[in-house]
Amino acid sequence: MERLSKATLPAAHTDGVTLPPSGWDTQRTGIVHMGIGAFHRAHQAVYTQDAFAATGDDRWGICGVTQRSDTVKRQLAGQDGLYGVLERAVDHTGVRVVGQVREVLFPAEQNAELMARIVDPATRVITLTVTEKGYRRNGQGGLDLADPAVAADLAGGEPVSAVGRLVRGLQARQRAGAEPITVVCCDNLASNGRVLKRLVDDFCAALGDDDLTAWIASKVTFPCTMVDRIAPATTDADWALGEQILGLHDEGLVTAELFKQWVIEDDFVAERPAWEKAGAQLTDDVEPFENMKLRILNGTHSTLAYAGALRGYPTITRTMADPELAELAAGLITEDVIPVLECPPGEDLPAYGAEVLKRFSNPALAHKTTQIAMDGSQKIPLRLLSTIRDNLAAGRNPAHAITGVAAWMAYVATPEANGLPLPIDDPMADRLAAVRGSKDALGIVENLMGIEDIFGTDLPGNTSVHDQLVDAVTALLP
Structure with a gap:
């Protein structure tokens, strides 16, 4: 040809x-x-x-x-x-x-x-x-x-x-x-x-x-x-x-x-x-649009990537076919992100969220979970931790966002899940390697929460977030 x-x-x-x-x-x-x-x-x-x-x-x-x-x-x-x-x-x-x-x-x-x-x-x-x-x-x-x-x-x-x-x-x-x-x-x-x-x-x-x-x-x-x-x-x-x-x-x-x-x-x-x-x-102001995208689309994308990979799913589409993980994604958007998010001019946040879930379910796109999982140490703070902080400030419990962070932690600790290799492609790979292969959920959470460049100084001291992360990592580890 x-x-x-x-x-x-x-x-x-x-x-x-x-x-x-x-x-x-x-x-x-x-x-x-x-x-x-x-x-x-x-x-x-x-x-x-x-x-x-x-x-x-x-x-x-x-x-x-x-x-x-x-x-x-x-x-x-x-x-x-x-x-x-x-x-x-x-x-x-x-x-x-x-x-x-x-x-x-x-x-x-x-x-x-x-x-x-x-x-x-x-x-x-x-x-x-x-x-x-x-x-x-x-x-x-x-x-x-x-x-x-x-x-x-x-x-x-x-x-x-x-x-x-x-x-x-x-x-x-x-x-x-x-x-x-x-x-x-x-x-x-x-x-x-x-x-x-x-x-x-x-x-x-x-x-x-x-x-x-x-x-x-x-x-x-x-x-x-x-x-x-x-x-x-x-x-x-x-x-x-x-x-x-x-x-x-x-x-x-x-x-x-x-x-x-x-x-x-x-x-x-x-x-x-x-x-x-x-x-x-x-x-004149991009910030409301970028927060909408980073938290609704990117935060959900990362959550699905880590949670799906931990079940051995190679693509986001396959992950969305899992009712439990599709429910996690929908809950993250509607219950954790939208209630604390400023709506950009001319946008409809629930409609945008529904469109995002539809796009993730597109069977024509084979977007690999491990590709989305790259550089988590750089992405998690913007995509999920900001949502967690805003919910805590509003007196709300961001359970779905915490599960998304826990999925990242479990992914970092897990070399392989159901035959799917889970590589760490991250600028902090050497630091993250400290928990590689561990099955100790408490140790994984405390080790990773100790990385100030990711979690800052506020979240590690939050007992509720810490305990929920330990429970979620325990449930997510293959």
């Missing part, structure tokens, strides 16, 4: 296929995106292509930056940047071909090219999806200056961390006298724009570059965002289905649900794509 490319695109099937808009291949590059994994290609790149289709503004082609390996570069280089998004729902299966990515850089080999792209006056927006752990924060939320990659970046030479590459690029832009630029974090972090701004400031302070700090304060903005679309890892079956629909071999195929949402703080210091024409929501 021929491989997807500009030359073969006219041979693509027409039934179930959406082709990129005319002129996709002549767009100029105006966005640098750091972390060009599956989520970006299924989310922000799609919004940007739809904005191009709606307006004809051709200044917003994307330069993708692959952080850890050159895999995506190799996938897309032979396809003229084209790739398909296999969109699947109960009553829909189709492939959307995206041509918004105009080049992919692997900075381990092309750092000079990356710096030149950031300096280029045509670049007005930098976006990031590098995952929570990619920001290399310490327990206080600042930049971890002791991290080996951060320390090496500060010492000079070609940067390797996301924040290091970003700041060195901004430094080069400042020295070149280039125009203002907006940096848009698209990772699942509360107040993600402000988080990133703090990390950038910490890096500049460690450099001792007051001029750069002042330039960033006046020439760069960091709007907050909330992003949402389920984009599971692409399987062999997905690739086969994508080829069948498209009629071409696509090495860059990604998989996603139909639903997508992007809420963006309207704080741009330079020009940007008309993302609102593609359905993005521009707002």
Whole structure:
């Protein structure tokens, strides 16, 4: 079968296929995106292509930056940047071909090219999806200056961390006298724009570059965002289905649900794509939207991942087919999260929660429980502990959220469940390994609650939370 490319695109099937808009291949590059994994290609790149289709503004082609390996570069280089998004729902299966990515850089080999792209006056927006752990924060939320990659970046030479590459690029832009630029974090972090701004400031302070700090304060903005679309890892079956629909071999195929949402703080210091024409929501305050998503969707997703994996379920869909765990998810949303959550303008929290559960039950998406389980030490505080704290402050008992945290604890302690390996892929893996293989629920809870970077100083002293965690871990351990 021929491989997807500009030359073969006219041979693509027409039934179930959406082709990129005319002129996709002549767009100029105006966005640098750091972390060009599956989520970006299924989310922000799609919004940007739809904005191009709606307006004809051709200044917003994307330069993708692959952080850890050159895999995506190799996938897309032979396809003229084209790739398909296999969109699947109960009553829909189709492939959307995206041509918004105009080049992919692997900075381990092309750092000079990356710096030149950031300096280029045509670049007005930098976006990031590098995952929570990619920001290399310490327990206080600042930049971890002791991290080996951060320390090496500060010492000079070609940067390797996301924040290091970003700041060195901004430094080069400042020295070149280039125009203002907006940096848009698209990772699942509360107040993600402000988080990133703090990390950038910490890096500049460690450099001792007051001029750069002042330039960033006046020439760069960091709007907050909330992003949402389920984009599971692409399987062999997905690739086969994508080829069948498209009629071409696509090495860059990604998989996603139909639903997508992007809420963006309207704080741009330079020009940007008309993302609102593609359905993005521009707002003065993203926080209520991000809390809605982090607590209802992400908190429930994590709870299902840990609880389902402990029963040997490989996917979220299979987990939702378990009536007891589906009830746990519904109870978490309706009884623990919604009663203490501010409703964003124009949203209906019960309807949003019901839609989330429906999305998790989508049999067309094989979202692996162990994939969602990654980086729990970074996710649990935002996704579940915030809900627990708000309930305690309101005099309420968040039993379902506590069960979600207990499921994480039991997962960390359990190497395998019903034939399913439960790996620990977490920046705190060495610390979490202290409970690996333990069947002592009390010991597991007290050991993990003692990690101040996760639980703070308030929750470990709460007897009710402690005792409920011990009971729940006892029940959850296989």
